[in-house]
Amino acid sequence: MLATKVIMDQGIHVEGINFFTGFCVEGHTHAIRKKDKEKQKRNNSLWVAEQLGIKLHIIDISEDYKDIVLNPKHGYGQNLNPCLDCKIFMVNQAKAWAFMEENGFDFIITGEVIGQRPKSQRLETMPIIARESGAEDRLLRPLCAKHLPPTVPEREGWVDREKLFDFHGRNRKPQMALANELGIDEYSQPAGGCCFLTDEHYSRKLADLWDARGERRYEVDDIMLLKVGRHIRPANNFKVIISREEGENNFLSGYKREFTTIKCLSHPGPLALVDGNPSDSDLELAARLVARYGKARSADKATLQIEPKGGEGFVIEVAPYPAEEIPEEWYV
């Protein structure tokens, strides 16, 4: 927001690009969980575009992004976050879009600040991003430009370098002061994680998915489901995804055709999906787990409906799994 405003204030036309990778925190979890539905549903990038009065283009890169997640040339951060490769890829995609004849832009700006992020925003990574994205010296970072060599827009005089900044480090006070000076009094929470791949728990679930499949691959539906419900893996060949509340129940019910489903008939309880290739005894175990997470938890017996993927549905009576007996290592 700040970088855009700084450039707009020099009389330059700016439009925004926002990428959808499938791992975006914003949006999905708010849309799924009922308790989050009460929260404001604002899409921050659209909100920023409105505040600035610019167009925003939201681009779906989720398919091509798989290769970045699966094979990051520069490696992962603390979890499965390929931040440097991600940045390079996004700048490359922005360049491809911006320099298309029909769009006709002359350069790209980002809000990067040297030292603000440990993996992707360091002095030594700035030229790597510019070079490997192919944007080269048409990539301008208005907030820390004075620490970097002049780019094409500065050398050509399209942008006045003297009006750019020399911010660095994790301290955001200078940016907040500039925001205040520019009359920006509301902005999205700084340093808030916006990518599930930086989340330890989520990364563990993704790694578990790859382990169980014996190969590192995913579909967009897989990564959506990792954001929802309790994931319990009693064995390598199957995993049970149990909804935690009504919103997740509704979301999981959209996958009835693609997965085996389990629902308790005798007591109120959650909907569950079974991922993998469960045997009949695995399904019985899964049903016991599902019963444990519903009102049947303290009952001696519960009756559940199992709808196998592509098979004939049947009813099963089981003893709910005692909570204290579920091995800790089953929880993904």
Next chain:
Amino acid sequence: MTEQATHQLNTRRLLCPLPVIRTQEKIRELQPGDILEVTCTDPGALHDIPAWCRVHGHTVLGSRQDDLDIIITIRVEE
């Protein structure tokens, strides 16, 4: 009263921002004056699609709820 839709877009089951992305892609194929009716199930689309329309200068003619469906009607502008 909303105008008669000339084009339909189904984004049921998709979560934001995908309904916005599909709307953006569809509108790129349309002509000014065309009326697009987008059907979604993610309540977030009720905020995001009108916001996207505002920044791109398209007009939201109305929105309504039909059971679990949310239907947003848009007039494509220049």
